[in-house]
Amino acid sequence: xxxxxxxxxxxxxxxxxxxxxxxxxxxxxxxxxxxxxxxxxxxxxxxxxxxxxxxxxxxxxxxxxxxxxxxxxxxxxxxxxxxxxxxxxxxxxxxxxxxxxxxxxxxxxxxxxxxxx
Amino acid sequence: xxxxxxxxxxxxxxxxxxxxxxxxxxxxxxxxxxxxxxxxxxxxxxxxxxxxxxxxxxxxxxxxxxxxxxxxxxxxxxxxxxxxxxxxxxxxxxxxxxxxxxxxxxxxxxxxxxxx
Numbered sequence: 599x600x601x602x603x604x605x606x607x608x609x610x611x612x613x614x615x616x617x618x619x620x621x622x623x624x625x626x627x628x629x630x631x632x633x634x635x636x637x638x639x640x641x642x643x644x645x646x647x648x649x650x651x652x653x654x655x656x657x658x659x660x661x662x663x664x665x666x667x668x669x670x671x672x673x674x675x676x677x678x679x680x681x682x683x684x685x686x687x688x689x690x691x692x693x694x695x696x697x698x699x700x701x702x703x704x705x706x707x708x709x710x711x712x713x714x715x
Numbered sequence: 716x717x718x719x720x721x722x723x724x725x726x727x728x729x730x731x732x733x734x735x736x737x738x739x740x741x742x743x744x745x746x747x748x749x750x751x752x753x754x755x756x757x758x759x760x761x762x763x764x765x766x767x768x769x770x771x772x773x774x775x776x777x778x779x780x781x782x783x784x785x786x787x788x789x790x791x792x793x794x795x796x797x798x799x800x801x802x803x804x805x806x807x808x809x810x811x812x813x814x815x816x817x818x819x820x821x822x823x824x825x826x827x828x829x830x831x
Contacts, residue, residue: 640806641824643818643819646818654817688760700746700748700767701810701819703750703765704760704762704819706759
């Protein structure tokens with residue numbers, strides 16, 4: 599079954615304790631990205647990756663890191679989490695953009711609810 | 716900078732009524748793509764439609780229809796004869812086609828409640 603998986607699904611942690619949220623897709627997609635969803639703010643893109651070893655900032659990258667060492671995996675790293683990073687996080691992937699440009703439909707993971715105390 | 720505005724935060728309608736969700740976008744590109752996604756109460760995000768800026772034809776898929784108007788920078792979504800299963804948060808999103816910018820920008824979403 600084609601899917602994007604995220605782990606963990608729920609996480610409660612404390613300020614300053616490094617954590618990693620994993621994301622994996624089995625569709626051989628080049629494009630992967632991370633979003634956070636907050637009430638009243640919708641979905642905001644944190645980082646994205648066009649392919650292995652190619653990553654770039656989205657609209658809210660501060661406090662986050664990513665890496666793309668393998669095509670299927672795109673972990674999100676919070677080196678020193680703070681309470682303002684409490685949010686619902688989604689990973690997504692998509693097939694390459696068309697030659698005319700623009701992204702294809704995103705396939706989203708189930709989400710990770712993170713609480714930072 | 717690209718931007719998407721969904722001014723309607725919440726909408727409630729009685730079942731079987733028609734409802735339109737508004738989406739207004741800003742972009743400096745002449746080529747761009749617009750999307751709608753649905754997030755039901757279970758929380759997953761479901762793709763509904765992708766439309767490129769060169770195709771202004773309205774699209775209909777069952778009870779769903781989309782009205783794309785470049786003149787007003789709008790890409791509105793209408794549900795005809797609404798059903799309780801349509802209750803969800805709906806997001807509009809924009810992707811510009813210029814290489815070097817692979818961001819996807821979402822609006823803040825519209826929470827639609829269908830009252831039985």
